[in-house]
Amino acid sequence: MRKLHRAAMVIAAFAIVGLTAPAAPATAAEPVDKHCVARANVAEPQAICFDTFDKALQFASGGVLYDLPKGSSVAAKVDALNAKFGVNVVNTVISIEYTGSNHTGSDLIWVGQSGNCSTSTGNTDYTISSMPAGWDNVITSYRAYANCWIKHFENTGHGGAVVGYEGTRSYIGGALDNRTSSQRWS
Template sequence: MRRHRNTWLAVLATLVLVSWQAQAAQAATGVPDRSRHCAVGMPAMRAGQPGTGAHFAKPSRISCFGSFAESVSYATAGRVRLAPDARSVSTRQLQAAGVVSTPSALASQPLVGIEYEDSNYGGDSLVLYGSSGSGCYSGTWYGFPNLSSLGFDNRISSARTYSNCLGRHHDGTSYTGSYRYCDGSCSTFGTMNDRTSSIKFF
């Protein structure tokens, strides 16, 4: 009887320890289990291309991770490495890694925007990059006409744009309906919070 009780106590202690370790690991990264941070690329479009219908450029396969750091690393092909608990990245870091385009230094596979679920750049995120081109120069643009296919429809409340791109956030798919511009950093979209269904970067 005593042996059975000791075995049961040992099993219980092990379960408690495993649970505590899991919670400690989660606290160490600062990322809750439900967090979802994704990255997806889109080919560059030339001026005059509508980017919808038969001319719709297909995005790369969306890849999702448990942390913002992992999604940024993926989108930049490992050129930007952040602390595991990072929730943002500075323009200076991106420029130093050569992953955003400037007039004097054009980047391949440039970041064009980072979209956030919450105001002030919080919550889940969606890192958007160009799978071709060098940013929004000489009429080149990038379009994401249906955020529902990326799991981010009507969820954006703040954003940052890069590589000379102005982000026009529409409440309809295929760049229709009301819209809100984001140029650089937008900590909130005001009345357009949680209403974006498509984005055009140009």
């Protein structure tokens, strides 16, 4: 009886003091994908980011893309953007880089002002010697547009391991997965 009385006293003391079982740890917020745009052929590319892909693509288009049907595919949206400009090219989407495989995760839309890439891969149509802030060593997949083929380099200044010239890839491969630091388009 004494043990039962002591146990009741301990429980009452906890209730008075307000001690309770420890709360479950707070769960971390799900990572939010970012949708960014950067210009190729500049010394230090800067990424400008948005909360949706459509907003990023509209920015990349200079405001031209605002009327595409809801649910349009990424390819349809980019093709519409690139077709709008004809001879007087403003911006051309040359590739979209993704942080996840199969074109998922955060995305970086690369734009250029010189139109489509030439057919030959013996020249360089667009280049960047370093990735924008937040985009170094995070690329896992990519899509190529505007007749461009892409080379991904491990180091800044186009050094180290290389993959390419290649078109769209749902996985860049183990040699450069999360290791891209510079790029060329041809």
